[in-house]
Amino acid sequence: MTPGEPILNMPPSPTLFDPLLHVGRTDAESPRDTIAALATPSGNSALALIRVSGPACRRIAGQIFEREPQQLVERRPVYATYRSANGHLLDDLVWVFLPGPRTATAEDTLELTPHGNPLIAQLILEDLFYRGCRAAEPGEFTRRSFLAGKIDLTQAEAVMDLIHARSERALAVAQRQLRGGLGKVVERLIGELLLILARIEVYVDFPDEDLPPEDRQQVMASLREVLRGTKRLLATERFGGLLRDGVKTVLLGAPNAGKSSLLNAFVGRSRALVGPEPGTTRDFLEERLQVGPHMLRLIDTAGLNPLPGALERQGMAKTLECLIEADLVLWVLDATQLSTDLDPVYSEHLVSGKVIVVLNKSDLGDVTKFDRLGVPYPVLAVSALTGAGMAELGSEIVRLVEGNAPDVSGAEEVAVNTRHAEALRRTTLMIERVISGFSAQSVSPIELISSDLRCALDALGEIAGRVDHERMLDALFANFCIGK
Ligand SMILES: Nc1nc2c(ncn2[C@@H]2O[C@H](COP(=O)(O)OP(=O)(O)O)[C@@H](O)[C@H]2O)c(=O)[nH]1
């Protein structure tokens, strides 16, 4: 790389642009804004990425890199010097011009890769704004992708999930959703519902005719099938939460059992205070850590002292709150003074499938005799001090978390978020209403049934961001004739 004129010798940005040197939008361009933003975090790094999208990209790239807009190199990286509109050298960088519609936003796109200095990025952005771009709103590139029909809403959400995923498993599910995994499942359900609607809707226009019993049965069978589908999707909500928010894991136990030591052993450093006198931990503290393919939010709590002081009592109230919200409980027992006594206030929140009993201080006691603890949870002996048994504990945690994984195999594996779940609950409700409307005891008028079905379709359509299903309906109806 040939270093250009040093950045620091440039005049400060307010005086950088000569107002007489105006280069605005040309009339030929469509009224749609061309947006620009830094796509990488603002900070010092080897490189930064600036994205520009919109109709002015070609003109602006032509101006900056001094080429005829029609003769821009397309889809290939070009190394060049970036000069601002008033002739200042801003950086040597690589740029790529991607003509629409074969781009993420379907618009002409320009990507610039300057050196990763926030000052350079800022100067380049100011120059781009001066040349007619405006600052992109948060998520605006993805939004344009969605509006252009390049991705559905679930894929737009998956972009966010992918960026924020903190575990391998969360990444894998986000990747699948980004590839349209969830969208496809939802589309299939929509397709089935549309067929049902088409089948019964013809009778709305012919009130004298009634749905023949064999059609009625088929419709019922299809409805039940769709209902199974929506319920299967809904069942993935909990796992979706574990992936997106992390597995809220609470260390519970008597004072001195070694809860704080376990937290430290997990995170591999001295995070929590540890001490021989009971009641060291008064407040709870949380650490995020990776266990296998999952992200755990491990919470150390105040010990459960049967005779607490005032401050300890407050700490224990917090422990109870954490316990109630926990996805997973590590119930820590001291192997040298074994007791599974637990105040019912706490024990009532111990649910099989989300509790592991951790026999700590196995380096001091004979753990073989503790097979007979008589608790309905898996029991593992560990030593926070020596690290013995910690790997096994990790595996057991992963096994329990995976126990929540939805039972849908392979390519269909998806995990819905709260927005999807809310729409799915409405869909389920509507389909259940339709099914009972069809049942022998309470036959609803066909108009009512069809309107409920449309509500179910709308709710499902919301998941993918599809609001208008009329067109698809038209196409479908065209293939139907009365009596079929
Ligand atoms: N020998 C041995 N001592 C431990 C072990 N884990 C914790 N301790 C000790 O037990 C005491 C209480 O530990 P701490 O983590 O503060 O317990 P907490 O009150 O449950 O948070 C400290 O003196 C620790 O050093 C262990 O696995 N082996």
Ligand SMILES: [Mg+2]
């Ligand atoms: Mg402690």
